Amino acid sequence: MPKSKRDRAVTLSKTKKKGREHKENIVSSIRDAVEKYNSIYVFSFENMRNLKFKQFREQLKSTSRFFLGSNKVMQVALGRSESDEMRPGLHKVSKLLRGDSGLCLTNMPVEEAQRIFNEYEDYDYARTGSIATETVELKEGPLDQFTHEMEPFLRKQGMPVRLNKGVVELVGDFVVCEEGNPVSPEASRILRLMEMKMATFKLNLICRWSPEDFEMYQEGLQGSDIESS
Structure with missing residues (x-):
């Protein structure tokens, strides 16, 4: 019978907690x-x-x-x-x-x-949970900044898109983020694709x-x- 993975010994010699000595x-x-x-x-x-x-x-x-x-x-x-x-x-x-x-x-x-x-x-890209410094809205129509290979990924981010003769097309206006509101994980990915840096270190x-x-x-x-x- 093969040995259970639960029985494997785990060494803790290389793991150190930052305790009193570190402080x-x-x-x-x-x-x-x-x-x-x-x-x-x-x-x-x-x-x-x-x-x-x-x-x-x-x-x-x-x-x-x-x-x-x-x-x-x-x-x-x-x-x-x-x-x-x-x-x-x-x-x-x-x-x-x-x-x-x-x-x-x-x-x-x-x-x-x-x-x-x-x-x-x-300047850097906004992370999930950071506050949007401006409202970003995409209008209905072709999105020339995105290649046709990106269409499935964009749909997964909640964007209402389709391919029209090999061009990514937005079938309705879409708000990526709103000024003053937290940036969602999906919005963070879209802003990065659009090369929009919204965070200031x-x-x-x-x-x-x-x-x-x-x-x-x-x-x-x-x-x-x-x-x-």
Whole structure:
């Protein structure tokens, strides 16, 4: 009788969970970086694209160090209150690590860092669930941008299409997505086929800390908010 697959031994030696040791290493790395760099920035991000962020980080690796991950772990590294902060004022930075945010520790001049972050934008295709930035509607008639081989795929995406003498034809008006509404999986595929990039990957500076001062960048975040959070 052949041996059951359920009886096969599975080795776990190559699988490691990111536990306490991993978190302690991050805390240690952040604290080492605090001693090495002149300024610390908190930034938020929109429509994160890992590859594009890696490229951005690589461009600045000679002057800067970036940290993304658990906000709580980064908060522990900096200190969450005046009593346990690593350097004076760092608890204010810690309290601004919320949601989609990260740390940039750098030796760049302030003006250069602000310029690089403010000017950075990269466009990509909208993913499922992202919010459409415009309404895209296709009118009834031939769709010359699609080849006849794509007709079955387009039908699977819910588009009312047919082949007419080898040309893909829309038999009725079709709304791909509506501005302000989430992009469906089907709409995401259609927009990619149409080469319509609707997602903007951006990095927004929230604050800057240095041993000399602390500066807020985003409106609506006041000192009282930091202290009460």
